[in-house]
Amino acid sequence: MKKEKLIIIGASGHAKVIIDIVEKQDKYELLGLIESNPNLEKKVLGYGILGDESILSESIYNDVYLFIAIGDNWIRHLVKDKISTLNPFIKFATLIHPSAQIAKGVKIGDGVCIMAGAIVNSDSSIENFTIINTKASMDHDGYLGAFASLAPNATTGGNVSIGNFTSVGISATIKHGVQIGAHGVIGGGALVLKNFEDNQVIYGVPATAIRSRIMGEKYL
Numbered sequence: 001m002k003k004e005k006l007i008i009i010g011a012s013g014h015a016k017v018i019i020d021i022v023e024k025q026d027k028y029e030l031l032g033l034i035e036s037n038p039n040l041e042k043k044v045l046g047y048g049i050l051g052d053e054s055i056l057s058e059s060i061y062n063d064v065y066l067f068i069a070i071g072d073n074w075i076r077h078l079v080k081d082k083i084s085t086l087n088p089f090i091k092f093a094t095l096i097h098p099s100a101q102i103a104k105g106v107k108i109g110d111g112v113c114i115m116a117g118a119i120v121n122s123d124s125s126i127e128n129f130t131i132i133n134t135k136a137s138m139d140h141d142g143y144l145g146a147f148a149s150l151a152p153n154a155t156t157g158g159n160v161s162i163g164n165f166t167s168v169g170i171s172a173t174i175k176h177g178v179q180i181g182a183h184g185v186i187g188g189g190a191l192v193l194k195n196f197e198d199n200q201v202i203y204g205v206p207a208t209a210i211r212s213r214i215m216g217e218k219y220l
C-alpha cells in the first residue's frame with residue numbers, strides 16, 4: 001500500500017515520541033522535521049530538519065500531511081493558525097500508537113496524538129489537536145476539547161468534560177461526571193472531585209482552585 005507523506009513540526013522530546021508512533025503505526029512516510037530555528041546538520045532519531053515553517057507555503061507540500069509535535073496547548077494552536085495561513089491546503093494527520101485502546105463509538109478529530117498504552121473508552125469525543133499522552137485514560141462518554149491535553153497517566157472517570165486548551169497534569173485523576181472549563185491547568189497528582197470554571201490553576205488532593213491564569217500563560 002502506498003504511504004502518505006508526513007512532516008513533523010517541532011524537534012523536541014515530544015517530537016521523538018511522535019516519531020516512534022509514526023514508525024510503529026507504519027501508515028506514513030516521514031520526510032523529516034520542521035523547526036523555527038533550523039539546524040540543517042541536526043538529526044532527530046535519524047530524521048533530518050527540512051527548514052523552518054515558511055517552506056510549507058510551497059505548493060509541493062499541498063499533498064503532504066503535517067503533525068504539530070508541540071506539547072504546549074496554546075503554542076500548538078498559534079503554530080496551527082500560522083501554518084493554515086501559509087498553506088490552506090495542508091492536511092493534519094492523527095497519530096495513534098498501536099498499543100492504545102480505542103473503544104467503540106469514539107470520535108477523534110484531526111491533528112490528535114494518542115500515545116502508547118493510552119485508553120479512550122466508549123462514545124468519547126476527542127477534538128482536534130489534542131494530546132492523549134502515554135498511559136493516560138479517558139473513560140466512557142468523555143469529552144476532550146480542542147487543543148486540550150492529558151499528560152502521562154492522567155485518568156478521567158466516565159462522562160468527564162475537559163474544555164478547550166486545558167492541560168490535565170501528570171497522574172491527575174478526575175472523578176466521573178466532573179466538568180472542567182477551558183484554558184485550565186490541572187497540576188500533576190491532583191484528585192479532582194468537583195467542577196471548575198475556565199482559566200483556573202487547580203491542584204492538590206482533593207484539588208482546589210489555586211489561582212486564575214490568563215489565556216496562553218506558560219505552564220510547562
Ligand SMILES: CC(C)(COP(=O)(O)OP(=O)(O)OC[C@H]1O[C@@H](n2cnc3c(N)ncnc32)[C@H](O)[C@@H]1OP(=O)(O)O)[C@@H](O)C(=O)NCCC(=O)NCCS
Pocket residue numbers: 071133151152168169170185186187188189190201202203204210219220
Ligand atoms: C500546577 C503547576 C502548573 C504549577 O503551578 P504554579 O502555581 O505555577 O506552582 P509553582 O510551581 O509556583 O509552585 C507553588 C507551590 O505549589 C506547589 N505545587 C505546584 N504544583 C503542585 C501540584 N501539582 N500539587 C501539589 N502542589 C503543587 C509547589 O510545591 C509550591 O509549593 P511551595 O510554595 O510550598 O514551595 C505544576 O506544578 C504542575 O503540576 N504541572 C504539571 C506538569 C505536567 O503534568 N507535566 C507533564 C507534561 S507531559
